[in-house]
Amino acid sequence: MKHFDIIIIGSGIAGMSLGSTICIERNVAIIEKEKQLSYHSTGRSFAFFIESYGNKEIIELTNISKKFFYNNFDLFLKKKGVLFIGNNNQKKIVENFYNNHKDKIHLELFDRIETLELANCMNKNYVNNSVLDVNACEIDVHNLYEYYRKIFKNNNGNIFTDFKIQSAEYINNKWIINNEISSNIIVNASGAWADEVAKVFNIKPINVVPKIRTVFVFKPNNLPINNRWPLIADIEENFYFKDQNNQIFASPADEKPSYPHDCFPDDLDVAIGIDRIQKATIFQFNNIENKWSGLRTFVGDKSPVIGFENDKKNFFWLVGQGGYGIQTAPALAEISADLILDKKNKFFDNQSSMYNISIERIRNEIL
Numbered sequence: 001m002k003h004f005d006i007i008i009i010g011s012g013i014a015g016m017s018l019g020s021t022i023c024i025e026r027n028v029a030i031i032e033k034e035k036q037l038s039y040h041s042t043g044r045s046f047a048f049f050i051e052s053y054g055n056k057e058i059i060e061l062t063n064i065s066k067k068f069f070y071n072n073f074d075l076f077l078k079k080k081g082v083l084f085i086g087n088n089n090q091k092k093i094v095e096n097f098y099n100n101h102k103d104k105i106h107l108e109l110f111d112r113i114e115t116l117e118l119a120n121c122m123n124k125n126y127v128n129n130s131v132l133d134v135n136a137c138e139i140d141v142h143n144l145y146e147y148y149r150k151i152f153k154n155n156n157g158n159i160f161t162d163f164k165i166q167s168a169e170y171i172n173n174k175w176i177i178n179n180e181i182s183s184n185i186i187v188n189a190s191g192a193w194a195d196e197v198a199k200v201f202n203i204k205p206i207n208v209v210p211k212i213r214t215v216f217v218f219k220p221n222n223l224p225i226n227n228r229w230p231l232i233a234d235i236e237e238n239f240y241f242k243d244q245n246n247q248i249f250a251s252p253a254d255e256k257p258s259y260p261h262d263c264f265p266d267d268l269d270v271a272i273g274i275d276r277i278q279k280a281t282i283f284q285f286n287n288i289e290n291k292w293s294g295l296r297t298f299v300g301d302k303s304p305v306i307g308f309e310n311d312k313k314n315f316f317w318l319v320g321q322g323g324y325g326i327q328t329a330p331a332l333a334e335i336s337a338d339l340i341l342d343k344k345n346k347f348f349d350n351q352s353s354m355y356n357i358s359i360e361r362i363r364n365e366i367l
Contacts, residue, residue, distance in 0.1 A: 001176070001179070001180060001181060001182055002158075002180075002181050002182075003174070003181070003182045003183065004027050004028060004029045004158065004181065004182070004183040004184075005026040005027045005028065005183060005184055005185065006022060006026050006027075006028045006029075006183055006184065006185045006186075006187060006340065007028075007029050007030075007031060007175070007177070007181065007183040007185070007186055007187070008028065008029070008030045008031070008187040008189055009030075009031055009165070009186065009187065009188055009189060009190045009197055010030075010032065010188070010189035010190035010191055010193075011030050011031075011032035011034075011037040011038055011159070011161070012038050012189065012191055012325070013038065013045075013141075013144070013145060013148070013325055013326055013329045014189040014191070014318050014319075014321060014325055014329065014332065014333075015030055015187070015189035015190075015318070016030065016037070016038070016145060016148045016149055016152060017148045017329040017330065017332070017333035018187065018189065018318060018332070018333045018336050018337060019148070019152045019157055020147075020148040020149070020151035020152040020155075020157070020333070021333045021334060021336075021337040022337045022340060022341065023151075023152055023155040023156070023157040024155055025341060026341075027156075028152075028157050028158070029157070029158040029159070029160060029181065029183070030152070030157065030158070030159050030160070031159075031160045031163040031165070031177075031181075032159070032160065032161045032162075032163060033162070033163060033164050033165070033193075034161065034162070035161055035162045036161065037145075037149070037159070037161065038145055039262075045141050045294070045325075045326055046215055046242075046249060046251065047138070047139040047141050047326040047327065048080075048082065048136055048137065048138055048139060048231060048327070049062070049065075049066075049069055049077060049136065049137045049138075049139050049327045050062070050082055050133060050136045050327065051063065051066070051104075051105045051133070051135070051136070052082075052097075052101045052105055052107075052133050052136075053324065053327070054302070054322075054324050055301070055302055055303060057303040057304070058302075058303065058322075058324045058328065061304070061324070061328040061331040061332065062324070062327050062328055062331075064328075064330070064331035064334075064335075065327060065328055065329065065330040065331040068330035068331075069137075069139075069327075069330070072147075075140070075143055075147070076139060076140050076143055076144050076147075077137040077138065077139060077140070078137055078138045078140070079135065079136075079137050080136065080137060080138050080230055080231055080242070081132055081133060081134055081135070081136050081230035081231070082132070082133040082136040082230055082231045082232075082233060083115070083118060083119055083130050083131075083132050083133075083230040083231070083232050083233070084097060084130060084131050084132075084133070084233050084234070084235045085115070085119075085122065085126075085127060085130050085232060085233065085234055085235060085280065086127075086128050086129050086130060086131075086235045087126050087127065087128050087280075088128045090128065090234075090235050090236060091128045091129055093235050093236065094109070094128075094129050094130060094131050094235050095109070095129070097131055097235060098131045105133065105135065106133075106134040106135050107131055107132065107133060107134065108131065108132045108134060109129070109130075109131050110129060110130045110131070110132065111129055112124065112127050112128055112129065114130075115127050115129065115130040118130075118132070118229075118230070119229055119230070119232055120223075120226070121220075121223060121226070121229065121232075121281050121282060121283060122232070122280065122281055122282070123279070123280055123281055123282055126279060126280045126281075127280075130235075131235075132230065136230070136231065138231075138242075139326055139327065141326055144326065144329070148329075148333075160181075165177055165178065165197065165200050166178050167179070167200070168186075168200050168201045168202075170201075170202075170314070173314075175201070175314065184314065185313070185314055185315070185316060185340060186201060186314065186315050186316065187316045187318055187336075187340070188201075188203075188315065188316065188317050188318065188319060189318040189319065190319070191210075191295065191297050191319065191321075192208070192210035192259075192260040192261075192295040192297045193260045194206070194208045194297065194317070194319040194320075195207065195208055196260060198315075201315060203309055203315055206299060206305060206317070206319075206320075207299065207300075208297050208298065208299055208305075208319055208320055209257050209297065209298050209299070210257070210258050210259060210260055210295040210296070210297045211254075211255040211256060211257055211258060211295065211296050211297070211298060212254060212255070212256045212258050212263050212266075212269070212293050212294075212295060212296075213251060213253070213254060213255065213293060213294055213295075213296050213323065214251055214252060214254050214265045214266070214269040214270060214273060214291070214292075214293045215249060215250070215251045215265075215291065215292055215293070215294075216249075216250055216251070216265070216270050216273055216274070216288050216290070216291040217247050217248065217249050217250070217288065217289045217290040217291065218247065218248055218250070218283075218285040218287065218288055218289055219246065219247050219248065219285060219287075219289060220248065220283045220284060220285050221284055221285055221286065222282070222283070222284040223282065223283060223284075225243045225246050225247070225248065226243065227243060229242070229243050230242075233253075234253070234276075234280070237253045238252070238253055238276055239251065239252055239253055239273060239276040239277055239280065240253055241277060247289065248283065248285075250273055250277050251273060252269060252270075252272045252273030252276055254269050254272070254273075255296070256269070258295060260295070261295075263293045263294065263295055264292075264293060265291045265292060265293040266293070269293070270288065270291055274288075296322050296323045297319060297320055297321070297322065298320060298322045299320045302322055303320070304318075304319070304320045304321050304322075304324075304328070304332060305317045305318075305319050305320040306318055306332065306335060306336055306339070307339060308339070316336070316339070316340055318332065318336050
């Protein structure tokens with residue numbers, strides 16, 4: 001039986017970024033139930049680095065991650081900007097968004113004419129105003145993931161794919177999985193499967209909720225694609241789209257509660273997305289060229305769940321990243337590594353209760 005200091009369950013961006021951070025000091029293995037790495041959420045991500053995106057905790061984590069991304073800008077980021085669109089009923093929401101964030105990040109507020117000059121694909125009868133997050137960037141998810149994976153492998157990290165957890169026991173201060181491998185600490189970075197994994201280890205679930213997000217791809221037949229368009233999003237996140245490879249990648253920004261599974265796009269969700277995009281833009285298209293969906297996993301407050309299972313120092317949670325897991329991965333990896341290695345984290349005075357998140361509080365809020 002091979003023994004490791006730490007076993008991380010899940011090979012998505014959360015598990016791989018943590019593995020690459022912690023393997024320099026510990027003997028680490030990542031186990032993945034699928035035959036290929038990052039098969040689910042990470043491998044299907046439509047990722048941007050947006051400093052104005054998410055709740056207070058997400059924005060703080062994004063800000064911590066900013067140094068990492070900007071130090072490797074050409075490798076991971078492509079500046080594109082995000083234009084948040086408001087219709088006649090959303091004019092005030094756009095203005096409030098601008099006023100709430102303008103002192104922290106570079107925003108520009110536009111009227112209808114200015115918006116149409118920047119994004120001539122929009123329907124002039126739909127648009128009232130907009131706000132541009134100037135420095136928002138596309139994230140090259142493949143390059144980011146490969147960066148972490150190579151560090152992990154170069155530091156003798158072990159990866160087990162097609163590994164199904166059948167049993168887990170805690171004997172003589174170590175976890176034994178399938179009577180095959182063992183470790184001192186388990187990290188649950190299994191995304192939508194987090195509660196199912198917890199049950200196998202006899203740990204009480206925290207009631208994570210996987211939510212389906214749909215993406216579809218089309219090519220307009222009435223308008224040349226302008227590669228200088230920003231990502232365009234409804235201010236209340238009813239849709240968003242971007243141009244890529246002479247196509248439009250779009251989403252209805254759905255968050256339909258689901259269950260852990262290999263999900264596929266529902267035709268109704270695609271139809272809803274098409275309807276929203278066609279009302280907001282002048283795009284005309286006949287065919288959907290591609291479509292897919294993925295699971296984004298949340299707890300009640302939409303903040304990540306990070307930390308040991310209450311006072312136990314052998315089962316660590318790194319889940320609930322929702323739709324922010326890629327842009328917050330550098331921060332979450334560093335903070336989680338410091339918690340596991342019992343190091344003082346430079347970002348928090350009391351790193352043992354980051355954002356005052358306790359696992360029991362998460363359970364109580366949902367129940």
